[in-house]
Amino acid sequence: MNYIPNTDADRAAMLQAIGVGRVDELFHDVPMELRYPKLALPPAWSELDAQREMRALSDRNLDLNHASCFLGAGAYRHFIPSVVDFVISRSEFYTAYTPYQPEISQGTLQAIFEYQSMICALTGMEVANASHYDGATATAEAVIMALHVQHGDRRKVIVAPTLHPQYREVVRTYTQGMRLSIVGDETPGDGPGGLAGPEELAALCDDDTVALVVQVPDFLGGVVAPDRLRALADRVHRCGALLIAVANPIALGLLQPPGAWGADIVVGEGQALGNPLSFGGPYLGFFACRAEHVRRSSGRIVGQTVDLDGQRGFVLTLNTREQHIRRGKATSNICTNQSLNALAAAVYLAALGRQGLRQVAEQCYHKAHYAAAQIARLPGYTLLSGDFFHEFVVRCPRPVPDINRYLLHEWGIVGGYDLGRDYPSLAGHMLLCVTEVNSRQEIDQLAAALSQLDSSPAHVGQEVRR
Amino acid sequence: MEYQFDPNVRYAKSHEWVRVEGAEAIVGISDYAQHSLSDVVFIELPEIGRKVQQGQPCAVIESVKAAEDIYAPLSGEVIAVNAALERTPETVNQDPFGEGWLFRLRMDNPAELDDLLDAEAYQALVESEDK
Helix, strand or coil, rough: CCCCCCCHHHHHHHHHHHCCCCCHHHCCCCCCHHCCCCCCCCCCCCCHHHHHHHHHHHHCCCCCCCCCEEECCCCCCCCCCCCCCCCCCCCCCCCCCCCCCCCCCCCHHHHHHHHHHHHHHHHCCEEEEEEEHHHHHHHHHHHHHHHHCCCCCCCCCCCCCCCCHHHHHHHHHHHCCCEEEEEECCCCCCCCEECHHHHHHHHCCHHHHEEEEEEEECCCCCCCHHHHHHHHHHHHCCCCCEEEEECCCCHHCCCCCCCCCCCCEEEEEECCCCCHHHHCCCCCEEEEEEEHHHHCCCEEEEEEEEEECCEEEEEECCCCCHHHHHHHHCCCCCCCCHHHHHHHHHHHHHHHHHHHHHHHHHHHHHHHHHHHHHHHHHCCEEEEECCCCCCEEEECCHHHHHHHHHHHHHHHCCEEEHHHHHCCCHEEEEEEEECCCCCCCHHHHEEEEEEEEHCCCCCCCCCCCC | CCCCCCCCCCCCCCEEEEEEEEEEEEECCCHHHHHHCCCEEECCCCCCEECCCCCCHHHEEEEEEEEEEEEECEEEEEEECCCHHCCCHHHHHHHHCCCCEEEEEEEECCHHHHCEEEEHHHHHHHHCCCC
């Protein structure tokens, strides 16, 4: 938007043009007593005083610039190059409304197209949409899409117990009233906590199955060899069902793209790509599928085309159908996307490039494995994870909330996720996450803190040590 | 508006047509229907082997203006679909009674043909609708 100043003379000319004497008259529909109500406010402060007060308040928060953090579980802290904020803060992009009219928005549409192209490359899929709200809603949209690919004739959706617990909840919420039975979460197996792996899940597949949803790396950080995933995909396809993979996009810098082992729809949380943790949102869900299913996909897609003169251009394609054409027959009510977050992801991926993303993934992997080895040596702690990416499960000698309180208050460390919240069999187990931003010093300090847990006082102080 | 009415097929009130060939029936949409829809961009055809019931929706036709259900004019089993429409859905606009056919049924009950209109009755229906 352009900045357009106006003077008193300009305002007078505009008022005259619309036949109004004073600006106040424009508000005559608002009752007088509501226009300037008396508010019971304390005396005004100077701006300087107000700033000091606000700063004092905000200084009482602990933020991740002043604490080391080993919490992941779906939201991940990564280094964000300055170019990301620089590009997305440009006024052409930084608006509450994303203009999609091709006549005025070629740059915006091109940016979304590039985002989609990079998501396709990462996931090994042929089509990606312009994004969903977050990983959980993208997963639910994938399940609904699979249902329609099967013409709504099938009723069973299998979800891995190691699919993010909140994603499983959102899938259940989104599919209420669709007469689906969502199974698989309770299936026992050989994984950490006695949870099912690909083989146990494959055994649940039958000719009533709509789709099977697995997460890679799974919620507990675990990584399964591609040949086992390929076998799972084969089994799912033999049943005539679709395989939905929920993937961590950073891990895809290192792992095989799910398209390579047979996934039909690949979705996930895109926050890790250039978006800050930001109290849990706004994030973006990425969503990609095989071209044969594109007509059943939800959300917006930007396509590349040529104009009358044969020059390259970009337009919204296919999916305005949901709102304008299919209406009552639409299979999703999504008619928006997370454009600014998707742009951040695109700039992040472009800035890092193929090699850069791989390096980030490798650093996450190696630092997490270093941390796991340090903690596994400590008396009282047991590492449960086998192959993992950047998160691992540790059995702890004390309740996880107690340990986290101790880590935060005594050491200024944000500890891991309490798996007992979601998995009764994993009570007393912590899910720890290490990324490229965790220094070796931070990891060693975490191990030292955990090793001194027993000598810590029973109750810990209120103030956080900086 | 002048529409074509193929005299050799029978019509459903929901604007599908049926051409009987022995125990089988070919199904399409009428010239009036394709005109009303305008440019067809996508057709969701039934799977081969699916059992359809007379009067029940069994396919979706999508144009730049609307998405409409196709109702099975007869009960039976789908034994073939016009797969060429996947790449060239505009054939439905260009040749609705010929190359633009949608699917082929093995009829369950040829007596259901009596529920359908001949070209003259269908033309009267269209003229009453198209005012």
